Amino acid sequence: MKKLSLLLLVSVPAFAHHGVASLGAVGFEGPGAPLETSSSATLPEGKWLIYTKLDIAKWKKYSFSDFPDQKDRSDFWMFGVGYGLKPWLSLYLFVPYNTKKELKEEGRHTFTSSDFGDISLMAVFGFKYDRGFKLVPKKESLEDMTDWHFTLYGGFSLPTGDANKRGYQGEFAPDMAGGFGKPTLNAGFTATKQLVNLPQLTFLFDTNYLRFFEHKYNTGDRYKFGDEFRVNTALAYRLYTSMERSLRFDLLMEANFLYLQKDKENGVKLDDTGGRVLYGTLGSRLYYRNASLGLGLKVPLWKDLNREEQQQGAEGKEKYRLILTFSTLF
Amino acid sequence: MKALIVSLLFFSLLLAHELWIERVGDAYVLYYGHLQPKRGEESKLAYTPENLLRFECLDEDGRLLNSKVDKSYPARLRGSCAVIQAEFSSGYWTKTVEGLKNLPKDKVSGALESWLSLETVRRIERWSNALSKPLSNGLELVALENPLVLRMGQKFSIVAYYKGRPLKDAPISHNGKFVGSTDEDGRINLRIRSLGIQLISVSLKEGADGVKADYVTKTFSLMFEVGR
Numbered sequence: 001m002k003k004l005s006l007l008l009l010v011s012v013p014a015f016a017h018h019g020v021a022s023l024g025a026v027g028f029e030g031p032g033a034p035l036e037t038s039s040s041a042t043l044p045e046g047k048w049l050i051y052t053k054l055d056i057a058k059w060k061k062y063s064f065s066d067f068p069d070q071k072d073r074s075d076f077w078m079f080g081v082g083y084g085l086k087p088w089l090s091l092y093l094f095v096p097y098n099t100k101k102e103l104k105e106e107g108r109h110t111f112t113s114s115d116f117g118d119i120s121l122m123a124v125f126g127f128k129y130d131r132g133f134k135l136v137p138k139k140e141s142l143e144d145m146t147d148w149h150f151t152l153y154g155g156f157s158l159p160t161g162d163a164n165k166r167g168y169q170g171e172f173a174p175d176m177a178g179g180f181g182k183p184t185l186n187a188g189f190t191a192t193k194q195l196v197n198l199p200q201l202t203f204l205f206d207t208n209y210l211r212f213f214e215h216k217y218n219t220g221d222r223y224k225f226g227d228e229f230r231v232n233t234a235l236a237y238r239l240y241t242s243m244e245r246s247l248r249f250d251l252l253m254e255a256n257f258l259y260l261q262k263d264k265e266n267g268v269k270l271d272d273t274g275g276r277v278l279y280g281t282l283g284s285r286l287y288y289r290n291a292s293l294g295l296g297l298k299v300p301l302w303k304d305l306n307r308e309e310q311q312q313g314a315e316g317k318e319k320y321r322l323i324l325t326f327s328t329l330f
Numbered sequence: 331m332k333a334l335i336v337s338l339l340f341f342s343l344l345l346a347h348e349l350w351i352e353r354v355g356d357a358y359v360l361y362y363g364h365l366q367p368k369r370g371e372e373s374k375l376a377y378t379p380e381n382l383l384r385f386e387c388l389d390e391d392g393r394l395l396n397s398k399v400d401k402s403y404p405a406r407l408r409g410s411c412a413v414i415q416a417e418f419s420s421g422y423w424t425k426t427v428e429g430l431k432n433l434p435k436d437k438v439s440g441a442l443e444s445w446l447s448l449e450t451v452r453r454i455e456r457w458s459n460a461l462s463k464p465l466s467n468g469l470e471l472v473a474l475e476n477p478l479v480l481r482m483g484q485k486f487s488i489v490a491y492y493k494g495r496p497l498k499d500a501p502i503s504h505n506g507k508f509v510g511s512t513d514e515d516g517r518i519n520l521r522i523r524s525l526g527i528q529l530i531s532v533s534l535k536e537g538a539d540g541v542k543a544d545y546v547t548k549t550f551s552l553m554f555e556v557g558r
Contacts, residue, residue, distance in 0.1 A: 139510070139514075141518045141520065143519055143521040144510075196521070
């Protein structure tokens with residue numbers, strides 16, 4: 001029997017691709033916002049953002065002789081609220097809620113675990129290059145929006161989720177639990193450029209690092225999830241805009257690279273965890289007034305997983321991921 | 331500025347007719363219509379001498395210079411000017427159930443909405459720093475730096491003023507395209523996207539007497555040419 005992977009199955013807070021036409025009518029011709037790659041958009045000063053994301057991961061299944069227990073589907077919900085403290089400083093709070101369904105005992109039983117995850121907090125610092133580096137100003141013209149924009153961001157999670165929640169028949173299963181038991185740290189950088197001569201097209205770059213810490217579970221086991229490093233690039237193409245109708249429709253294309261360190265159990269690295277994955281994401285985003293709705297399909301294009309033949313239900317082993325987002329600003 | 335109603339006029343800015351001054355031979359010629367007409371739109375619309383309220387030649391400090399003006403359509407001005415400025419009014423406009431009429435509110439029946447249209451255009455021919463400040467107490471746009479040395483693709487900043495003070499949240503169009511509204515300092519950044527005439531406009535509404543019109547629509551356009 002091959003061991004089931006314990007890779008992290010929780011979405012990283014996706015804070016900045018709120019994709020709301022936040023700057024009034026001008027926003028309908030401003031930079032695009034992908035689904036997975038964070039954009040360099042900060043929230044307008046004094047404005048609130050409500051954000052919801054659903055990431056449905058459908059896992060590839062294999063022979064039950066190889067994997068008697070298999071992950072079937074995971075629904076990663078993310079609920080967030082953001083506030084523009086300054087035009088160049090946004091604060092976010094996220095609450096994940098995850099539902100994970102497993103097939104147990106060669107498919108004879110199913111087990112579903114649903115729980116809130118760890119709350120996370122994040123700060124986003126925005127700056128731009130316009131005849132010199134400067135903080136993101138309170139108001140920008142359409143021409144200002146075609147400048148290079150950047151953000152530096154950092155955040156942490158608090159262990160508010162139930163890390164000790166047991167799996168099927170009370171088994172020790174950290175990947176099925178709600179929380180990680182310890183805070184996590186997250187830091188990243190984004191760059192966004194709306195092309196001057198083709199303003200319908202926006203290029204985006206995002207890289208971030210997520211650090212986990214070892215947690216001692218109430219079974220006495222110690223477990224540390226492998227750190228995660230991401231590099232995302234995206235193109236957003238504005239296909240349709242109507243300022244009169246406050247309507248906009250974008251097509252989105254992304255390349256999402258993920259490097260996962262090996263997990264550690266009781267101080268020992270798990271050789272059948274971790275690896276590298278390159279995803280491709282195709283999607284679209286519809287803007288209406290101060291709200292936006294995003295939809296995308298994400299699939300692994302290439303992967304180099306550690307002991308890949310022993311992994312199931314881990315990143316890189318998806319059949320597909322379906323991503324839905326909704327954001328509104330007020 | 332309590333009486334002032336600065337409203338988001340960008341759609342009307344886009345739809346409205348424009349006023350601009352072209353150099354033709356040794357004369358400056360005033361045109362009214364659409365600088366970049368869309369399909370079905372007329373480029374140049376005839377007007378009467380009564381529409382032209384002022385047509386002036388100014389030096390680098392905004393002082394009035396002597397010039398020769400012929401007000402017959404299209405109005406022409408001859409002189410050695412650093413700045414050429416025209417004030418124009420297409421008159422009163424009243425929206426009725428039967429359509430739009432070029433008449434004051436008290437001269438039509440069934441008036442729905444009425445306004446007086448006042449427009450000013452300022453063409454920069456020679457630059458001095460005095461032109462980076464408003465020359466009047468009215469609605470104005472000024473360039474912060476010499477716009478005549480700008481090149482294709484370069485960004486530049488302008489400031490909107492009204493009654494001598496920076497005007498915030500004022501909608502700005504550049505060559506007929508809405509590009510945003512001014513910040514708290516009345517400022518907005520633009521970019522040279524084409525050679526030739528640069529026509530930058532701002533509009534605001536102000537309450538009127540309610541008899542002939544409900545409000546006055548004031549539009550100011552700053553223009554200059556970029557040759558490289």
